[in-house]
Amino acid sequence: MTSLWAAVAMIASVVLTSTAGEVLTAAAMKSIGDLDLIREKSGMKGAIKAVVTCPLFFAGVFFLAVAFFALLFALNHLNLSLVAPASASLTLVTNAIAGKIFLKENVDRRRWAAAVLVCIGVYLLAH
């Protein structure tokens, strides 16, 4: 049987790697600029080129891939009804914190409230 600490470590791995992936991908897209405008100016090829030539984007995809395998590993040891809602809802909160610290996003009370409400909502929905 999986111990409590092992379960916490597995869920924390999913949440942290997923947050790193989301934040790096968001930073990449911010540095590239509005994709709709790039597509209007340089076409679909130009938009794809702008994305695939950004190193931050690949760093983000790498962490998202690690998060996916961490999730598979966690699912191999824990119940889906625990892992899915816990990781989905906790990731919303860690993303709000990381968005404020690393992306310098203005996470005002409205966004905090939304993150917490959605977090609890996802948890309830998965039960």
Added chain:
Amino acid sequence: MGKHTLTARQYGILALVSLCAPLGDTCLSRGMTRMPAMTLDHPLTLVSVVFTPWIAAGIALLIGFFASYLTALSWADLTFVLPATAFGNVIVALLARVWLHEQISMMRWAGIALITVGVGFVAQGPSRTERPEEIAARQESETREAAL
């Protein structure tokens, strides 16, 4: 925060993000549960399932999700996109109720209500944090418009 509001097209992209991810996951789940149990002794069987209709549809939807998600992140904050697109969970629960005639417990209805309120909260605010230079440029253009 600045006055970033979204166009109808951008709301459409957010709707695509919301719908493609849960529908793609549902297709993958439906496809994989119909498959016989797989082991790592025959990894090629995992490759062959990619070409089955449900899995192929799931992959196509997830590619659509990733493309629209990246587009949304190019003009909106991460802390705006993630809660705003959580509405997809509600849509999937409602589809399960209508199409699959699944029972939705009181707890799930409470979850649906909380997500809906949360999405309403974030959607009423600005979609992007303005940088100091963007604020200066906007104020300059507003002053110019006022002068005209």
